[in-house]
Amino acid sequence: MKIYNREFLTSQVRLTEGEKKFAEVVGVVEKLEDIKKQRAPYVLFGIKEDVGVLANYGRKGSSDAWEACLKALLDMQANSLTKPESIIILGDLDFSKEMRTASLLDPDGDNFGETIGKLVEQIDLEVSQLVRFIVSTGKIPVAIGGGHNNGFGLVKGVSDALGGPINVVSMDADSNFKALTHRHNENAFSYAMEKGYVDRYAIFGIHKSYTAQEVYNRMEQFKNRIGFYFFEDVIIRENPPFHQAVKVAKQFIRNKKFGLEIDVDAIEGFPSSAETPTGFSMTQARQFARFFSKNPLPSYVHICEAIPEKTEVNTVGKALASLVLDLTA
Structure with a gap:
């Protein structure tokens, strides 16, 4: 865990006379234990990894999403409407070591799945331990970056802190309910439900043609605990x-504390690990984030799978920062 200080945050933006930027106002801490001393309800941190995506033979690059989001967010205007004082920017979980190890593996090798799956499990553990601590202080963790595999660590951390299973609502084009083989970015919630960390799981925007029949068959086994709302x-x-539809989905998960997942694969044309030509608009994604972030508050928020290409870093960063603002302001 790399914890950021004020000097680092302000070094990421150009400060302008007569203006206040997020970098100057958001909360910071010297050590994890200081989180509980802050009044801000949200603790924002990055997850810098794409091991989970690679474990599913996907497109790498989700490890860069956090830095793109951070720079855009820190450059936003700090005013009474944006409410930067509601956020603590903690820092990032950097999984460079695991990524280097993953990059050396042969995807066609006999032990690829088992070996890279173990790396994902190590990441699961780190994420869950951090999240458990944040939730134990009464704060809401907001994780940006990485693959959707990190949904498992987030759910486990919250469940461990609260002492029981929670519900999850996820804007996603895919189910994330694939078979319990090795861990990767598309079986976070089949694992989380199997382990007892999730009670109800609502998938909002799933595409009918993106999900295999065997996955539909698996979800049918949990038909009273899984609600899916097709994009079509x-x-x-x-x-x-x-x-x-958002009201129906919210009603489905309201009986328990819940986590909020936004996989940008569901947003039309968003640079991501599985970019789609047809999906929700960015405005609809922002409306979704806003709707599920209020009354009641989520127990955690996760925005994942973004891949900011070099020519699109600013655009992707601003989009992710806008979602953060919709959740916290």
Whole structure:
């Protein structure tokens, strides 16, 4: 865990006379234990890894999402509407070592799945321990970056801190409910439900053609605990329309504390590990984030799978920072 200080944050932006930037106002801490002394309800941190995506033979680059988001967020105006005082920017979990090890593995090798799956499990453990501590202080962890595999560590950390399973609502084009083989970015919630960390799981925006029949069959075994709201029904057929579908999904997960997941793979044209040509608009994703971040508050938030290409770093960073603002302001 690399903890950021004020000097580091302000070094990331150009300060302007007559303006206050986020970098100058957001909360910082010297050590983890100081989190509980702060009044800000949200603790923001980055996850710098793409091992989980590689473990599923996916496109690397999600490790860069946090830095893109951070720079855009720190450069935002600090005013009474953006409310930077509601956020503590903690720092990042840097998994460079695990990424280097993963990059040396042969995807066609006999032991690839088992070996890289163990690396993902190490990342799970680190994420869950940090999240458990943050939640134990009464704060809400907000994790940016990495693959959707980190949903498992987040759920486990919250569940451990609260002493029981929680619910999850996820904006995603995929199920993240694949078979319990080695750990990777598309089986976080099949594992989390199997381990007893998740009670109810709502998937918002799943595409009918992106999910294998065997996954649908697996979800059918948990039919009273999994609710899925198809993108084609919500947006193409408008049955139910978006503004009603989010209410139905929220009602499904309201009986317990819940986590909020936003996989940017669900957003049309968003540079990501599985970019889609058809999906929710960025505005709809922001509305989703806003709707699920209020009354009641989520127990954690996770925004994942973004891949900021060199020509798109500023755009991706601003998009991720906008989602953070929708959640916290």
